[in-house]
Amino acid sequence: VKRAERIDLLHVDLAAPLPDGVAAAHDPCEIVFWWCDVPFGSVEVRPADRPVTARRLADLAARAVAPAVADRVFTSGFEQLPPERGAAARASAPPPLAALLETNELLAAAAAAVPRATPSDAARVSIVVCTRDRPDALQRCLDALRRLDPPAREIVVVDNASRGDATRCVVRAAGARYVHEARPGLSIARNTGIAHARGEIIAFTDDDATPHPAWLARLVPAFADPAVESVTGLVLAAALDSAGQVAFERGMGGFNRGFRRIRYDPEWFARTVPSGAPVWKIGAGANMAIRRGAVDHVGGYDERLGAGAAGCSEDSELWYRLLTAGATCVYEPAAVVFHHHREDLADVRSLARSYSRGHVAALFVQYARSRHTGNLARVAVAIPRHYVRRFASDVYWRRGMSPTLTSEMRGYVEGLRFAPLARSGRTSP
């Protein structure tokens, strides 16, 4: 069975009449369903199901968006629980039948229920973008940030040891603040960004991402709850035109965490800590925000982790520290950032390798700081088991090997070299 080389990405606004005969070509396609500027679900349409008539689109859309729509409209019964074993038992009671029958125009009601920040709320936010030698991508990102409605207080671009002068020119032309950080490393650059930011909330996106105009408006309201110290959002692929982009989104799981809100609270953390809390599922560094006060309390990004150092997972390690300190993290899918995945399969493979390596290193760091042995159990048992099962299942079901699996396994082995981090002290760097 061949894996897809490219996937058409279509966006359908359900507030407009349904298009007839979408996806007439022969590649598989992914349709994301929106109501105005809120995404509610997606569906994959295979070549055998194309073209999609308006009649069938109504069916596909209804099934794809129902959980997220119901989650917004009704107070209980449809929430997405954070990932853990045996979670079904904790699901809340469904709403009364009368409420289900009497609410009309469900999609419009759901979109109206998504909170939107006022300009004064948005003015509490500094946006930090870290970049290195990618002026074209940065230009695209800054263009998108200029269209934010309402706008942020400021945009801080941290130039992380770029070689030329192009980055500075792009930033100046866009009217954003330019900060130079000579020491290479994404965690270092982000910490520098935090140090220079003046807002009380700091939102991060990456130079290879383009935020949706409503990104900030949807990301900030979750901070109204004082227990919430960090908010993450939905990262959608900007395009799936090459084998590399498909491998990143499908093979490695991409960044998409679904279309329903998820609340990661200290109770969830306490329940999952014994088997290694899956904090990396909370979100992605390309779409997250954190309170400055939280950084002051638990420290910034760990500079031994992240791109340019161990590999990645500097974001999830920070969430781990926040949760250990009793804070809550929220995933808010209405805050959308489009991410431009790497096109080249070789680039995606090296990314997969550094992700695995960074993940293992982060587990050692998390253990060193918290003494939660679940992190070590994950390194020693759960991750190798995961690779063996994936490999065995690909072979047994003749799927053809996942294009990034060997790179991920190599990254894992390299990550084991960071074991000395587990013996480092409990203090923040």
Place this chain on the structure above:
Amino acid sequence: LTDEEGGVAALFRWRHRPVAFVMIADLAPGATVSPEALADVAVTHGAIGLVETRIADELRAASGIEADAPLPSLTVAVCTRDRADDLAECLRSLLAVRDATPGGFEVLVVENAPSNDATARLLEPLPGVRRCVEPRPGLDFARNRAVAEATGDFVAFIDDDVRVDPGWYRGLAAALADNPDAGCVTGLVLAAELETDAQVLFERRGGFRRGCRRQRFAGPIQPGNPLYPAGAGIFGAGCNMVFRRDLLVELGGFDEALDTGPPLPGGGDLDAFYRVVRHGAPLVYEPAMLVFHRHRRDLDGLARQYWSWGEGMMAFVAKSWSVDVEQRWKLTRLVLWWSRATMRELARARRGRSELPASLVAAELRGGVVGLMGSYGRSRRRSARITRGRAAAPPGAVRARTTS
């Protein structure tokens, strides 16, 4: 509830469309189920289905799409043998649906090797019911006769022991309007009565149900189901299925060596579904195309049913393995999966941890072993003897040779 009843089975619908089916067992005899309790059950099992259905209604309304749709011509075939009482009830419900349908459809009763004239006498006074006789005994002989006799572009097959729901035709029409490329549509089958322990047991274990969500099966693979399309049990049940007639003719009709009554009592429906999907035509499961089936009343009958499932399934697998070389590896994994699952179920039943008595699971397992041990070959020689000189190659063989 009366004093004899111990539970309730409830079908919840939204504007005729099934949303959830729930069985509430272990109630005290004579108990009352309040509307509030029923509403609780409805939202516990049907909340998301209800939301899906209502959103689909809203989207269709906003785009000016009619939920109902016209249908190309249809022939409904009922194959029967010496069961005039069952047939009378089946036809009563079917003719009510036909008479309520603008334009109607053709109703065709195929009598399979009848031993008396009870069915003929039953049909005589009924208006607009065609009757024909297929003398060769075997359900798939009768089904192929129906394909040859039918005048509609689509042929529906319903068993003589089902009752057709008033929304059956509308469900089929909607499924075909949304999926104009479908080669086959199967429907939801629920219990017509739950009077005996055997019937309750059968329905509780899932019966013939395939859920209250429409499903579309198309293409060579299905995400999340590596056994597709070899695991043909997901597609539906033979007592409620509709085919595009010219597709069935092109595929060579039903395999007459399957569904032959006592020698090999099953597998013909699975085989037909499988060949439709392998041919590349989409198959749609439509819950609104609903019938009610009278399950076996006694445990012995139920044990025979389980036996015939095991044997029919594995005979289908053995046949497909020999003619569809490309899918052999998947069929082999299906047998491994099925053996493991059935033996585990048997172990649980032995320890009393299954709802099923061990004897039923053992019957299915034995049937499956017999099915793998050449019952298809024996049955094919037998059906060839019955046909005397008809083409000996099973349907599906020619295509499989050309594609592999």
